[in-house]
Amino acid sequence: MMRKRVIECCMELLALRGLKFTTAELANSLGISKRTLYEQFEYWSTRCFL
Secondary structure, eight states: OHHHHHHHHHHHHHHHHTTOOOHHHHHHHHTSOHHHHHHHSOSHHHHHHO
């Protein structure tokens, strides 16, 4: 469920700001820490998607 929320929020930020948002902004939008965000995407190749 968390991964789905992260991806949905990421898509919303992309629609609003293009590629000009940070992982900190994404985490803040979700109400989680950057560490929690990174824990959801264990592999670097997946993080590059973010």
